[in-house]
Amino acid sequence: MASPNVIELSSANFQSKVLGASGTVLVDFWAEWCGPCKMIAPLLDQIADAHPDKVTIGKVDVDKNADLASQYNIRAIPTLIIFQGGQVKEQIVGMTSKAALEQKLGLAV
Numbered sequence: 001m002a003s004p005n006v007i008e009l010s011s012a013n014f015q016s017k018v019l020g021a022s023g024t025v026l027v028d029f030w031a032e033w034c035g036p037c038k039m040i041a042p043l044l045d046q047i048a049d050a051h052p053d054k055v056t057i058g059k060v061d062v063d064k065n066a067d068l069a070s071q072y073n074i075r076a077i078p079t080l081i082i083f084q085g086g087q088v089k090e091q092i093v094g095m096t097s098k099a100a101l102e103q104k105l106g107l108a109v
Contacts, residue, residue, distance in 0.1 A: 003045035009058040010065055017058060019086040024105060025056045029072070029079045031063050036095045037078045043098040047107070055105050 009017055009027060018025045028044055030037035048057040062069040062077060072081060072088075080092040082104060090104055102108045 002041070003048045003057075005048035005052045005057065006045060007056065007058045009060045009068075011067055014060070014065075014068060017056070018083055021056060021083070022085060023056065024054070024089075025058060025083045026101070026105060027081045027083065028057070028059045029062050029069055029074045029081070030059055030077055031061060034077050040078050040080075040095055043101065046098060047101060047105070051105075051107050054107060 007017060018027060026044070026047075028037075028040070030041070044057050044059075047055065060068050062074060072079075076093050078094065080096070080101070081088055082090045082092075092101075092104065099108065
């Protein structure tokens with residue numbers, strides 16, 4: 001992960017970092033071998049760096065955390081899930097733009 005503001009999520013910390021979070025958390029379900037996942041990563045880094053006090057961005061490697069991928073019915077990657085107050089608010093499958101993500105996260109001006 002390029003940005004220090006993007007956290008690595010796993011089965012061990014998902015409960016505390018995502019479901020127990022009071023604010024907005026964007027979770028990126030990805031894999032090392034996924035081309036589109038590598039394309040969206042810099043956009044997530046930029047959002048995390050620009051808005052560290054407004055949104056938490058975390059990444060779940062689906063190859064290392066198949067249980068989480070199964071729990072959230074991940075069928076294609078990248079899949080981005082926006083959580084608010086520990087609840088799923090929205091799911092985005094596939095590549096998207098930074099502007100679209102910021103809008104969905106309520107960060108667009």
